[in-house]
Structures are given as C-alpha cells and as structure tokens.
Amino acid sequence: MLQPDLLRNRIGSSLMVLAALAAGVRAAADDPPKPSVPQPPSSATTADALPVDRSVGQRLANFTLTDAVTGRPYMLYGYAGKTGMVLVFMGTTCPVGDVYMPRLAEISRDYRAKGFVVLGVNSNAHETDAEIAAHARKFQLDFPVLKDRDNLIADAALIERTPEVLVLDGMARICYRGAIDDQYGVGARKPAAEHHYLRDALDSLAAKQPVKVKATAAVGCLIERVKAQAVAKTSPPRVRPPAPAIAAAHDADAIKAADIGQVTYSSAAAAIIQNRCESCHRPGQVAPFSLLSYDDARKHSAMIREVVDNRRMPPWHADPNYGHFANDRSLTAKERATLLAWIDQGAPLGEPKDIPAARTYPQGWSIGTPDLVLEIPETYTVPKQGVVAYVRFRVPTNFKEDRWVQAAEAVPGDRSVVHHIVVYLDTHQKERAEGLGGRHFCGYAPGDMPSVFPEGTAKRIPAGSDLIFELHYTPIGEVRQDRSKLGLIFAKKPPVREAFTMAVFESDFMIPPNKDDLAVASSTTLSQDLRLLSFMPHMHLRGKDFRYTITRPGQAPEVALSVPAYDFGWQSYYTLAEPLVLPKGTRIDCLAHFDNTSNNLNNPDPNKLVRWGEQTFEEMMIGYIDVDVPVGTAVSRAPGRQPSVGRQVLQALSGRGPRAAAPRQAKP
Known part of the structure; x- marks a missing residue:
C-alpha cells in the first residue's frame, strides 16, 4: 500500500x-x-x-x-x-x-x-x-x-x-x-x-x-500512463529532427487531427498500424514491441503518438518532393492525422467485429522458399553493451557455372541485434577498369524489402565467386547470438537484362574537426543506355544529407532522390516505382554533407579530423545505384577522371586489402 x-x-x-x-x-x-x-x-x-x-x-x-x-x-x-x-x-x-x-x-x-x-x-x-x-x-x-x-x-x-x-x-x-x-x-x-x-x-x-x-x-x-497527465516538460528526446524540407512538404497538405472526427481502433487505426507498422512490430522482428493487437497498440499509444508526430516512424527519409518509390513506408497526411486523432481521443476500441482480419506473414523468407541458402560459417556472439566493429565472413558459393539470381534476401539470425547486413560479391578477378559494377550484391536493414528484380532481369554470380557478409551488430543489454543467412531464388528462364550495382563515390576528402555542412561531391557519366532501378546512399555516423541529381543529354538537371535527414541507423534502399530510362551521356551527380560537430548525437569524436575509411568512426561517401542493361553489356564509365581508390575500396570491402580485417572463412 x-x-x-x-x-x-x-x-x-x-x-x-x-x-x-x-x-x-x-x-x-x-x-x-x-x-x-x-x-x-x-x-x-x-x-x-x-x-x-x-x-x-x-x-x-x-x-x-x-x-x-x-x-x-x-x-x-x-x-x-x-x-x-x-x-x-x-x-x-x-x-x-x-x-x-x-x-x-x-x-x-x-x-x-x-x-x-x-x-x-x-x-x-x-x-x-x-x-x-x-x-x-x-x-x-x-x-x-x-x-x-x-x-x-x-x-x-x-x-x-x-x-x-x-x-x-x-x-x-x-x-x-x-x-x-x-x-x-x-x-x-x-x-x-x-x-x-x-x-x-x-x-x-x-x-x-x-x-x-x-x-x-x-x-x-x-512512460505509459493510465491516463494522460500533466508532466514536467524537459527537453525533447535527443534525436535528429526531420529536415525542414520534409516537414514543409508534408505540412503543405497536412490534415489536422481535430479535423478527422471520431476515430476508433476498429474503424481506422487498426488498418493503418497493420499496413505501416506490423512489418517490424511483431514477434521475432526488429522492433522492441509488438503491435498485432488492440491491447498492444493501446498500451504503447503515448510512444506511437510521439514518433508519429515527429515523423521518426515509420522510418522513411526521402524528401517527398522528389521521386516515387515502390517501398515508400511513410504515412500519408490523412493516415498521420488519423492516428494522432485516435490517440488524442483516448485510443478507443470501437466495434471488435470491425477490426480487420489478422494478416499472415511469411515464415523466414518474404521472397518465398529459396532455391539455395548460404549461411555465415559460425555463430557470432554479440556482447551486452558497447559498440561492435563490423564483422565479416567469407562464404564460398562453390558454383561451377554462372548462376542468375531473380531474388535475394539477407535474413538476420537475430533481428534484435543485427543493425544491417551488406553482402558483397568477390569474383576473384581484377577490378574492371571501367568501374565497380556488380560488386555490391544485396543487403538488409530494418524495414527494407529484399532484392527482387523485374521480370526478365537478374543478377549474375560468376562461377567460383565468394560472398562477403558484412554485419553491423548493436548490443541490446543482453548477450545474443546470431547466424545470419542469404536466400537465393534463381531465374527460371534466361534473363534478357542483367542487373548491376554501381558505386558513384568520392574518397579523397577530409572533414575538419568541429566542422558542419562539409560538402563532398561525386559523379559519373554513362557510356551506354541503361535503366535505373534503385538508390542507396551510404555514409557513416557524420553523414547529414545526400542527394542524387540526373542530367540527361540536352536536358535540365533533375533531382531523383533527396535524403535531407540521413540516418545511419537505417541504411535504406529507395526502389523506384518505375525504372528510369537513362540514355548514353547521362550524368549522375551525388552531393553529401557531413556534420562533425557535437550537435551530431552519433558523432564519436567531433575533435577528430576524419578521412575515408571502412570503420564507422571514419567516413564514406557512396551513392549506390542498381541498374540493368541487356545481357552481355558491361556497365562502364565514360572516359575521364576515374576514382583512384576503386580497387582499394573493393579490396577493403572484400577483406583482401590492408584496411580490412580478414573475413572469417567458411569451414570446409
């Protein structure tokens, strides 16, 4: 008492x-x-x-x-x-x-x-x-x-x-x-x-x-209270706020919660949570709690309100003014206002009979049953706390002939500690002079979809290739064990187009101590026609924003993707709703900014001069793009300046260069 x-x-x-x-x-x-x-x-x-x-x-x-x-x-x-x-x-x-x-x-x-x-x-x-x-x-x-x-x-x-x-x-x-x-x-x-x-x-x-x-x-x-109480207003949670560009774009067509009318869980909130939240907020997934039931949503309603109101959730960092993406996870203005209105009205249940039927989710794989599963060679133990450096494993495919992959999915063994996975392809051949086509194979980050290519398009794994699994683990307060894997579905018919991943990057930069808004640019000019399928901007802890601009021959520049509030915690892919056809001579420009000050909450040391490097306390500036071309056509760069560290990057990422620790080998 x-x-x-x-x-x-x-x-x-x-x-x-x-x-x-x-x-x-x-x-x-x-x-x-x-x-x-x-x-x-x-x-x-x-x-x-x-x-x-x-x-x-x-x-x-x-x-x-x-x-x-x-x-x-x-x-x-x-x-x-x-x-x-x-x-x-x-x-x-x-x-x-x-x-x-x-x-x-x-x-x-x-x-x-x-x-x-x-x-x-x-x-x-x-x-x-x-x-x-x-x-x-x-x-x-x-x-x-x-x-x-x-x-x-x-x-x-x-x-x-x-x-x-x-x-x-x-x-x-x-x-x-x-x-x-x-x-x-x-x-x-x-x-x-x-x-x-x-x-x-x-x-x-x-x-x-x-x-x-x-x-x-x-x-x-x-704190989830029995009912709302007036509490001391301290400073808001220490998170990077959404960029003004995103807020302005949403506010232009914003709908106020007060204008929505009466909302119940069964009438509207359940469907929104089901469509936008359950992919992560269910048992065995990356989110810290489930949202599969009314009781789940009601008791977490205060946190739902905060993260929806400040646009932290669902995680989507693209400026809505540019591009249309098949995997857009953001809430519409009406969905956002409806959820906020439901919580402000006390999170009422409504008629239980009107709650949408529960969804069924694929067990283990979202691409279907893989034709082949490749696993990292040993179980990795993640400590209780601290920061874990990248861990790499080499996994031989043992393919005797080239194989064409229609869909690929990297799956964590323990989603609670796997921050992201990047799988690289090592063909054991010297890097082609024209670029890095095909070296980045696929990846995983919370909430992202697997790599599924359009009908007739597939990625090629050359005979004898190895896969390099790069894993980033985040401790959660208890010792956990992970054995991540990769599932492959092979093309059932010979593809007519081959998919590649290109890296438009710049490595010759330095970020001075306590410097904000340092700009780093990279570009490439296409020497043949191709189709652009998706983007993945990549920086480390000091990354602030990233933008892709496409300039077709004789046309004005067009921003294809803008990420004004880059978040290293998500490593998001942006898959175009429709491929962009880019003719020969198209220029792709990437522009990134870095924040090396104490205002950056992720910054490991604002007093340090930062250069290119594979560790998270160093930096990278890579604008990955997925493209496809007719089978037999190489993805190449136009003559001109070539990134001088291309071979070094590939070696570091595959574990064969001096900057990278040798990846663990799969046991025979």
Missing part, C-alpha cells in the same frame, strides 16, 4: 519533480552511515546539462512500493541515513533502457559498499508484475524493481521517460536528475560515454562534495 502522505503531497507538490532510473541493492539499511551534508546548488557545466530544476535540494515524499520480483515492500524512508539512493524509472520494452540495464547492475555493485541503494521503479500502467519480474531476471538485476501502480509516483515527481534517474542523499533530498550518461540515445550511440553523470553524482555524494551537474535531459521512452 502507498503511504497516505504520498497521496496527500502529490497533488500540489510542484517541487517534487523527481523519481528516476537506476539500479540498486536488496540490502536493508543496517548500520547506516551518517547522512551527507546537503550542498548549495550549482549551475550545470556541460552542453547536455539543463538549468537546475527547482526540485533539486528538495526532499522527495515517502512512499512504500512492492518489489515485483519478491513481493517484498520497500519504503523510501527505510533507507534514511544511507550515503544516498538512486531511483531509476524503468520499462520492459524500451530499447534505450534495456541497453543500460547491464550498466545499472554494474553501478549497483560498484557503489553498494559505499553506502548507496538503487531502486528500480516501473510506472508503466499496463506492464504486469509478471512482465516486470521476467525483465529483471532477464537482465540479472540484483536490486528491487518496484511497481508504481497507477503511475502515482511518476505523476507526483513529474517524470516523463525511462530510463531517467534520481539521485537522493541520505535525507531523501534530490541531488541530481536526468540521464545515466551520454553514450546511448534514441537512434544514437557513441563508442563510449564522454560524461558519466550518474557515477559523478554518486562520487560527489560519497566524498561529501557538491554535485556539479545537477540536471540533464533524460532520453528514452515515454
């Missing part, structure tokens, strides 16, 4: 602006040390810090909550006299929170002997004790995770997100609130944290010194 004083105090206590995230100990307060002496507040000292909240220095009201794992009650004031306490607000499906669970467990162990207690608090109204207990066991947490029923504690403390932490001194006075550190964010992660906010606050308390940084912006998932 909650203490009556909490229920009394939560109603007008604008100063109680704290409750938080962390991890703690299940130890009682035996022989408590003397409480630390409260210090006068000081101003924040880092770019991530917020102005000191009025709650800092105030005492958090007492409460008693039950541990979801053991059923044991815990009273906040039962720890009076300890060096300090950490309250960490948690959820069971927040990816930012999950990746911090091992770190919180480490902090709990490291500071236990110094007299600190860590208490987890789960305020998500729709998460059950059983779900909370399973989550705690999954991450082997050794501190209580308390169930905040009806989100009373979160409301009283005006907490918005998980994982936010509160640090209290021995008298339960708030000394710090905000982020654990600055390594992980929404769609962003650094190789290591630069600022260790929580540890710094605890070290200061242990030394009886003032906490220098008293408040920072918490990042993560919105």
Whole structure:
C-alpha cells in the first residue's frame, strides 16, 4: 500500500519533480552511515546539462512500493541515513533502457559498499508484475524493481521517460536528475560515454562534495500512463529532427487531427498500424514491441503518438518532393492525422467485429522458399553493451557455372541485434577498369524489402565467386547470438537484362574537426543506355544529407532522390516505382554533407579530423545505384577522371586489402 502522505503531497507538490532510473541493492539499511551534508546548488557545466530544476535540494515524499520480483515492500524512508539512493524509472520494452540495464547492475555493485541503494521503479500502467519480474531476471538485476501502480509516483515527481534517474542523499533530498550518461540515445550511440553523470553524482555524494551537474535531459521512452497527465516538460528526446524540407512538404497538405472526427481502433487505426507498422512490430522482428493487437497498440499509444508526430516512424527519409518509390513506408497526411486523432481521443476500441482480419506473414523468407541458402560459417556472439566493429565472413558459393539470381534476401539470425547486413560479391578477378559494377550484391536493414528484380532481369554470380557478409551488430543489454543467412531464388528462364550495382563515390576528402555542412561531391557519366532501378546512399555516423541529381543529354538537371535527414541507423534502399530510362551521356551527380560537430548525437569524436575509411568512426561517401542493361553489356564509365581508390575500396570491402580485417572463412 502507498503511504497516505504520498497521496496527500502529490497533488500540489510542484517541487517534487523527481523519481528516476537506476539500479540498486536488496540490502536493508543496517548500520547506516551518517547522512551527507546537503550542498548549495550549482549551475550545470556541460552542453547536455539543463538549468537546475527547482526540485533539486528538495526532499522527495515517502512512499512504500512492492518489489515485483519478491513481493517484498520497500519504503523510501527505510533507507534514511544511507550515503544516498538512486531511483531509476524503468520499462520492459524500451530499447534505450534495456541497453543500460547491464550498466545499472554494474553501478549497483560498484557503489553498494559505499553506502548507496538503487531502486528500480516501473510506472508503466499496463506492464504486469509478471512482465516486470521476467525483465529483471532477464537482465540479472540484483536490486528491487518496484511497481508504481497507477503511475502515482511518476505523476507526483513529474517524470516523463525511462530510463531517467534520481539521485537522493541520505535525507531523501534530490541531488541530481536526468540521464545515466551520454553514450546511448534514441537512434544514437557513441563508442563510449564522454560524461558519466550518474557515477559523478554518486562520487560527489560519497566524498561529501557538491554535485556539479545537477540536471540533464533524460532520453528514452515515454512512460505509459493510465491516463494522460500533466508532466514536467524537459527537453525533447535527443534525436535528429526531420529536415525542414520534409516537414514543409508534408505540412503543405497536412490534415489536422481535430479535423478527422471520431476515430476508433476498429474503424481506422487498426488498418493503418497493420499496413505501416506490423512489418517490424511483431514477434521475432526488429522492433522492441509488438503491435498485432488492440491491447498492444493501446498500451504503447503515448510512444506511437510521439514518433508519429515527429515523423521518426515509420522510418522513411526521402524528401517527398522528389521521386516515387515502390517501398515508400511513410504515412500519408490523412493516415498521420488519423492516428494522432485516435490517440488524442483516448485510443478507443470501437466495434471488435470491425477490426480487420489478422494478416499472415511469411515464415523466414518474404521472397518465398529459396532455391539455395548460404549461411555465415559460425555463430557470432554479440556482447551486452558497447559498440561492435563490423564483422565479416567469407562464404564460398562453390558454383561451377554462372548462376542468375531473380531474388535475394539477407535474413538476420537475430533481428534484435543485427543493425544491417551488406553482402558483397568477390569474383576473384581484377577490378574492371571501367568501374565497380556488380560488386555490391544485396543487403538488409530494418524495414527494407529484399532484392527482387523485374521480370526478365537478374543478377549474375560468376562461377567460383565468394560472398562477403558484412554485419553491423548493436548490443541490446543482453548477450545474443546470431547466424545470419542469404536466400537465393534463381531465374527460371534466361534473363534478357542483367542487373548491376554501381558505386558513384568520392574518397579523397577530409572533414575538419568541429566542422558542419562539409560538402563532398561525386559523379559519373554513362557510356551506354541503361535503366535505373534503385538508390542507396551510404555514409557513416557524420553523414547529414545526400542527394542524387540526373542530367540527361540536352536536358535540365533533375533531382531523383533527396535524403535531407540521413540516418545511419537505417541504411535504406529507395526502389523506384518505375525504372528510369537513362540514355548514353547521362550524368549522375551525388552531393553529401557531413556534420562533425557535437550537435551530431552519433558523432564519436567531433575533435577528430576524419578521412575515408571502412570503420564507422571514419567516413564514406557512396551513392549506390542498381541498374540493368541487356545481357552481355558491361556497365562502364565514360572516359575521364576515374576514382583512384576503386580497387582499394573493393579490396577493403572484400577483406583482401590492408584496411580490412580478414573475413572469417567458411569451414570446409
């Protein structure tokens, strides 16, 4: 039961602006040390810090909550006299929170002997004790995770997100609130944290010194409340906002949620979620939670509203002013307004009989049953946390003759940790002087479709070729294992057109430290007619925007694809709704900009001079395009400047050059 004083105090206590995230100990307060002496507040000292909240220095009201794992009650004031306490607000499906669970467990162990207690608090109204207990066991947490029923504690403390932490001194006075550190964010992660906010606050308390940084912006998932509450408005989640060009294009035909009328799940919301969200938000896929049912959508409605409102979801980064794409995942203006209206109206169910029939999804492969499956040669173990460098595997095809591929699909063994897969083709031949045609074979990124070529078009795998699997893994807070694979469907008839992947790239560039909007351009001129099928811009963590411009002979330049808010987290393909016929002499220009400043949340080090390189802390500028030509026609470049590093790029990507670690070999 909650203490009556909490229920009394939560109603007008604008100063109680704290409750938080962390991890703690299940130890009682035996022989408590003397409480630390409260210090006068000081101003924040880092770019991530917020102005000191009025709650800092105030005492958090007492409460008693039950541990979801053991059923044991815990009273906040039962720890009076300890060096300090950490309250960490948690959820069971927040990816930012999950990746911090091992770190919180480490902090709990490291500071236990110094007299600190860590208490987890789960305020998500729709998460059950059983779900909370399973989550705690999954991450082997050794501190209580308390169930905040009806989100009373979160409301009283005006907490918005998980994982936010509160640090209290021995008298339960708030000394710090905000982020654990600055390594992980929404769609962003650094190789290591630069600022260790929580540890710094605890070290200061242990030394009886003032906490220098008293408040920072918490990042993560919105707490799912029983009903909407007025909460403290801190800074918005630290994500790269949509580009003004995208916002302006959408706003031009925007429909206000207020103009939609009454919306229920069964009447409209279910169909939109089914068509736009379920491909990722279902069991076994990359999204952190399922959206297959009304209950799923209702209990995640706050996060759905945020990511739809700020256009983070569905993930689609093309400027709608240019091009038409078969795999466009974006919401229409009406769909967006309808979803927002449904949530604003309380997410009503409507008539259950009107809910669209559940979809059936292919098991394992979306291209159908492959004719051949090629697997990486060994299971790869992904650690709990940190940043994993690219991993490469060499897989021989053992083809005795050329094979024509009509469809190819790369499939992660564990989608929860596979950020993306790129499969390269190594023919064991010297690079053709005319370019890089055919070396990039296919790939996978969350939400993207497999490579399926038009009728009569196929990609050729020459006899004796090897495939190089390049995998980028992202730890999620627990050890996972992956064995990704590639499925191939061969053309049933001899193709009339051959598909190639070309790379329009520039490698001779440098990005100075703390430089924003650095432009890098590349181009190629076609020496024969061809059809353009798709695009894939590729940069690393400092990539900011990317644009393809096509200039046919005697015609004005035409922007074919603009990605004004490039996101390394998605590695998206853009498949044209209809192929573009490009005559000989057509020029393809690519223009990219890079942000090497601290404003770029993904930037591993804004003080570093950055050059071309295969690691994510280096940079690339590649405008991939898929094209097709009549069988027997080579894809070539017109005479003129040739990229001097073409052979070096191919060698690095195939693992045969000095820049790349040798890929693992498939065992005989």
